[in-house]
Amino acid sequence: TVFKQKLHSTMSSETEDPETRKLFDKIKAWISEDYNPKLAQACEDFYKEEEFDADGIRGDINDCDYPDGDACALIDELSDNKGKDVLSTDQDKIKFAKALKDAINGIERPKKEVPTLKDLKGLNFTLSKSDPRKAGKVITEQCPGLFEEKDEESFKYVLAYGVKNNIPLLQWLVDTYLRYKINQKYGRGISEFNTTDFGNQYEFFKNPVCAKSKDKLRSVIASFWKRLVPEIQLKPPMSFVDDDINKFVEYYSAMADAINIMLNENENQMAPCQIDLWVIPKNSVSNLDDDGDSDGEEEEAGDGDQGNIDMIGNLEYRLKEDKDSFSYEKFEDIDLAGTRLSRFLSQHIVAKINNQRSQRLIIYVDRRDPSQTDKMKGKYFKDNYGQNDEEGKWDNDQLYRERKTTKKTWKDTIYIVQSSDTKFSELKTQYSAETSFWASSKCLLPRSKSCPSEKRTKMDPYFGARSDLNGYQFCLSWHIDSVDVIKTYWYHNAWGTRFFPIDAYKLWPMYFKKVHNGKKEQEVKKDNKTKLMKMRQVIDPGFEKWYELTVGKDDKGERDLVRQDWIQV
16 A cells, blocks of 8 residues: 555655645644654654655554554555654554644644743642652753762652643742842842742742641752853953943844744744854953953963963864764854844744754854964863973963953854764653753863863763853853743853843943943843843743742832833933
């Protein structure tokens, strides 16, 4: 039957009609969400290899009737090869066949429900003995090495509480603490704030509903810092970003716009997904060496300069050296802004995702001087960033002085990168929110095999958000659940935080090199600030409601997640 159908349904391997392409896109979007992107791609590969046209694909799928009726050529092939783990029984095949039929016949997938709470009374923190174990099993399978000790009780229990109540409880607790901490600075000018202060003030911990679980709920926040990404430090950093703050704002807003464009045009073929945007500054300077605008005069080399060695070196050399672990596309001489930059990003991200949902991409924007980085390849890494150079080729003090004094005239280079390891490139069907943090904390940049200082281990093969890389780490991460739920995080100096648009002009200046001889913070331009003010500050109704329900009002009667008087600066 399959052989006859194939003969009847052949198509030229050199052409692909639009109708067939649409079927492939529908199948891949549906199977990516219900199963995984690799299995979705295997569906397209099979039909292409066997030269099925649109009618043949429809017949193969719609005519199948497991277990006693006609077979499906695609399912039979997958069950023997790439899909044998998920298509081992008749029930598996029946379920898969239904997914294929729903995909090609235009069945509307039920919209994913946004997790939210009406009130706190419905929360249920009563667990069976197996609930924490099951939650721990899922997270350790998706995030190997997350727990050093066998018993991380609070982490597993709080994950299980979240599953029980169908909410991302751990993420909401951590995000509440982070935004509450930042709001202390915005509303009261308080920079020193910790989990003990939060535990004493947080109204939710005083609510009877969590009385028996309070200790676990309180301790899990500190456990999150230890296991995933440490919390933001609201004070001048050890290293300042030596670059134009407005360029970083423009890349952030362009990516936010690009994501909105992609979701409005292709939500069903994109979300959920994760995009990590790392804007690599042209230079980084030590806190002890922040002298503001340079006068261009020769400076004395000092030991402090060694702290600002460029540890990243040549990006393409790193990627080629580890070509089995990462694929990438490189775009040179990028000098775009606004809508043109947003369209550029959305166009190339869509092409990379290729209608497969649940993907994670990494995007590098390299703003460093190519006259330096073009030379920072094999020997630079072998000599430990030039520090062990016996031939006198590398003078890191001189390179550092050049980065500080040279005005940027070159254009940026953008890389769109994806890991070949599915742990870091795909969101699993039952993924938890913590998996996205773990991926960013573990995998942003390949370690060089040539560099003595960059030793790889099985559990730590790459640089991630926990590595400050001498101040060059500046990464924004979008966790995109749907058009209605988009969460943004900012990683810098080996810590991270939930990020809102107003933070770009209220927080970022503290972390950038000052101007006017080190006396004044950089300012975000009026046009950029106006755009940030107009952006939706929170695209996460579930978290907004949670914050409202659990924080309570302050002594001014306020409890807003983002107050209007903070936005209008």
